[in-house]
Amino acid sequence: MLIWVILFSILGSIGAIAAAAIVMTLKEELQQKIIPPLLSFATGVLLTAALLGLIPEAIESSGGEPHSIMPAVLIAIFFFFILEKIITWRNCRDNVCEVHSQAAGPIVLLGDALHNLTDGIVIASAFLTEFHLGIIVGITILSHEIPQETGDFAILLHSGYSKKKALFYNALSSSTTIPSAIIAYFILSPFEPLVPFLLAISAASFIYIALSDLTPELHKHHELKYTLRQMLLIIAGITLMWILISIGMHEH
């Protein structure tokens, strides 16, 4: 199992950076064609993974007690709100964002390091619960990290980093996923009653990102063409995750 934890940690951090770096080498217009669809797709993936995968799994593995799991989801959402207050610079994909300044670089990198640290814990706790949940969470993190890291690259370049420096620091801050996943895997193994709560917190982070970060971004486009495309891609994300989750359920 550890090998899978490591594999998905690498994919979700360094893999996402590599994909983002490839996207960044493309022409501006082509980038604009790739990133928005990825955001829509990730919205569907995140919500489905949280609501149909993580929360039901957390409730089941805590002995069918929603009244202990759902408060964890609620408190975690509140916590993510406060965290976003502190790091308001995150997730701002607008290159001409007013908040962005020279200080944006270090803040983005610190935020990324923290975020990926939690990604590692999420991956480890999902694999500790069940193999199929680990795969679901791994894919979800990857789908959301690619547009995320592309946005981070844009901010770093905008705040004066050279391409090489941006790549190096972004890869460094992202790689926190790997040690945190490995450490979490060993620490959590003896504390299994904690795992459902970690799943609940992960679900909260997926819901928070999908609704409060990605959705307002999607609402910036109003034309019928964009709306249709967004809806199709969200449905694609939901369908993919739903299928993966139902496959896992048959193995129970």
Added chain:
Amino acid sequence: MVDGIVITASFLISFPLGVAISLSVIAHEIPQEVGDLAILIDKDYTKKKAFIYNTLSGASTIPGAIISFFILEAIYVLIPYVLAISAASFIYIALSDLTPELHKKVGFKYSFRQIVLIFAGIATMVLIFMLKAGL
């Protein structure tokens, strides 16, 4: 109208849940209606006209609640799904409509006040739910 259905479904489950849901609907409707009024007045409606139209559209909650009371009482199995859809609408409004609005204000004073008030909202609801558990 949807609000009315939600209120009915929650009262059919239990009285405290009904009270809690009604409070959440009211808490979110007040700023919402103020915003609607502002939009109507901005669109050159007179204050009086804006008030009347807004009240009319807002009043759709009442028939919504009454009609759904009879339908839901007859088709009891629907209630959990109505509650699930209401939960989805509450989460969607809170996260994708209200939260980005809250993040527009930067600065320690505003942030602190927002955090305290969100906490107050959570605490109020938790108290009502505890009341339910106690009954």
